[in-house]
Amino acid sequence: MGSCVSDLNGGRQAVGGVRHSASPGPTPPPVHNDAVDFFYRSQGFQLLFTPLETLNLKDQDFLGMASCTLSEIVTKQSRRLTLRLQKKIGHDGRRNLGTLTIHAEETFNSRTSVEISFRCSRLDNKDVFSKSDPFLRISKLVEGGGSVPICKTEAINNDLNPIWKPVCLGFQQFGSKDNPLLIECFDFNSSGDHVLIGKMQKSVADLEKLYKERTGENFVAPSNHRTHEKVLKGQLYVDRYLEKEQFSFIDYISSGFELNFMVAVDFTASNGDPRRPDSLHCISSPGQFNAYQKAIMEVGEVIQFYDSNRRFPAWGFGGRTDDGTISHCFNLDGNSGASEVEGVEGIMAAYARSLHNVTLAGPTLFGPVINMAAQIAARSLSRNSSKYYVLLIITDGVVTDLQETIDALVKASDLPLSVLIVGVGAADFTSMEVLDADNGRRLESSSGRIATRDIVQFVPMREVQSGEISVVQALLEELPQQFLTFMRSRDIQPINHLAPLPRASTSQ
Known part of the structure; x- marks a missing residue:
């Protein structure tokens, strides 16, 4: 949902731009719109709606409003949708408030994916009568401190120095090469009660650097206090890093x-x-x-x-x-x-x-x-x-x-x-x-x-x-x-x- 108002910066804020304060002067700096970027990265699975928390509507002239989901736009072959503006409450069929046309374009790297081959060495053993059955889970961090899994490897049986099959991460899954990812190594248990061996936070750019420098990164033990996290002897290595272009989800849908x-x-x-x-x-x-x-x-x-x-x-x-x-x-x-x-x-x-x-x-x-x-x-x-x-x-x-x-x-x-x-x-x-x-x-x-x-x-x-x-x-x-x-x-x-x-x- 978005509202049309008479102020340019206000209009940007109305669809959820970041809360940057405008610099004084006749030409305000460009405002990066986090909400639109997020909705596009969600590939149409989020409603286009953001509460108008920072915009003082008393200082604006209301022109009309319209609502849609991103999926309504990207499923059009032209990726273009025209909406009829309405009043704040109800629909005024007697008055033409105008229309709003929205056009979606894929970001430059929307087709890009990264194929990565991981291995580990000297992992801590979590089993008593055998060795751990390790697997990796990669998650992206979300607002509020939580995380959402986006990728995982297979579990390797009875091995403290595992080498996994390559995994593929799409840029739309993690947004930017500099965004931090949570990488966790677990000991697999058939009951579903997997034991965490170690974890680390690394961006895709960090993983590319590990590949280039042929170096490993130590896991840390779980802790409520980041400053007191115990560094483990087990290390993560990147044996292969390959960026490639593939058809995107939006390519198929449109x-x-x-x-x-x-x-x-x-x-x-x-x-x-x-x-x-x-x-x-x-x-x-x-x-x-x-x-x-x-x-x-x-x-x-x-x-x-x-x-x-x-x-x-x-x-x-x-x-x-x-x-x-x-x-x-x-x-x-x-x-x-x-x-x-x-x-x-x-x-x-x-x-x-x-x-x-x-x-x-x-x-x-x-x-x-x-x-x-x-x-x-x-x-x-x-x-x-x-x-x-x-x-x-x-x-x-x-x-x-x-x-x-x-x-x-x-x-x-x-x-x-x-x-x-x-x-x-x-x-x-x-x-x-x-x-x-x-x-x-x-x-x-x-x-x-x-x-x-x-x-x-x-x-x-x-x-x-x-x-x-x-x-x-x-x-x-x-x-x-x-x-x-x-x-x-x-x-x-x-x-x-x-x-x-x-x-x-x-x-x-």
């Missing part, structure tokens, strides 16, 4: 590729009777959303613009339907035929109606809805390679069919599909982390097959309710890379791309 949204809602009894105020399914009053509605709205309102027809499959699981049977994949709107509903509003309406028609039951099974989503993705792949599917699962409990779920995810890892899982309520979701390959090891099916790629992102809702990071940001952080990994693995290129990519270059 050339006609789509993200097709699907949602599955948990109707197990552990949610509590929807008629009671302490139920996670309780809708206390119109306009006041419960946790399920918030997740649907926040994710759906962004992804919907990546789907041209905006017809979304919507299912429920773990509930007793009208025929008296417990189903683990039923159509949310009660229709025995097609599962699709119209838009995010259709999902919300179907969900509200289902609370009156479905009895909460159980257990919590993910396998059936994942298999259903995979069937749709597989059928589409055989006809059209320009569609990618995103399944949102919202649940209050730990999955009961863990191995069946893993088997379904491993099988689906070959398909154009990502699975986003939101955990609501106060349950212990520790065991759910095994589904998210942020733990450094890909999923393995009961038959011993290893997942082709990571397609899961899991986020407990309580971890994002502090306001430091949104559900959308936490869930969709890895989605562009999952999308690109699939497209590149099949050598699927954007349609009508403008120019060939330059050759890769290795830092000397």
Whole structure:
């Protein structure tokens, strides 16, 4: 959302520019707009809205306002969107307040990625009867002191001097070569309770320097006081640093590729009777959303613009339907035929109606809805390679069919599909982390097959309710890379791309 005002600097501030004070004089210095940069780096997965905290509106003449998401802009082939300005409250159809045209351009380095090969030496051993099984996790730091994982290596068994396969970091993931990244080395445990071996903060520029100078960097032990951190003997080395140009997520989207949204809602009894105020399914009053509605709205309102027809499959699981049977994949709107509903509003309406028609039951099974989503993705792949599917699962409990779920995810890892899982309520979701390959090891099916790629992102809702990071940001952080990994693995290129990519270059 942005407002049009009569003051140039005020207008910049209105869309979220940094709080620089203007220098005196007739020509103010250029103001760098952090908000627009951030929204573009988020690749359309953030709303274009910033509160007008620093602008004194009393000193400005209000001309009109308009709102949109970045995804509405970048999904246009021209990357241009014209909005009609409106009054502050409501829409004045009798008065023409003018229009605002927004054009998006990719940053110079948006196609650039960095391929890095890491190794370590003399790591501390965290196991008693064997050696550690180390893996690296790389995270970007966010406002408020938190971090969001953007990359990880595989786990190397029984080795204190591991050498990992190359990892790829896109510039859009870390923003700038000078931005600090948190690099953590863990000892992998199958329970998901991984032990931190050591950590460090390094930028991509620092990693390039390590490669050029052929030097290592010591890990430090975890500590609440940075000045008293213990330097460990274990060191991190960069054996390869390669910058290369690849088609970006925006290249695919602006050339006609789509993200097709699907949602599955948990109707197990552990949610509590929807008629009671302490139920996670309780809708206390119109306009006041419960946790399920918030997740649907926040994710759906962004992804919907990546789907041209905006017809979304919507299912429920773990509930007793009208025929008296417990189903683990039923159509949310009660229709025995097609599962699709119209838009995010259709999902919300179907969900509200289902609370009156479905009895909460159980257990919590993910396998059936994942298999259903995979069937749709597989059928589409055989006809059209320009569609990618995103399944949102919202649940209050730990999955009961863990191995069946893993088997379904491993099988689906070959398909154009990502699975986003939101955990609501106060349950212990520790065991759910095994589904998210942020733990450094890909999923393995009961038959011993290893997942082709990571397609899961899991986020407990309580971890994002502090306001430091949104559900959308936490869930969709890895989605562009999952999308690109699939497209590149099949050598699927954007349609009508403008120019060939330059050759890769290795830092000397």
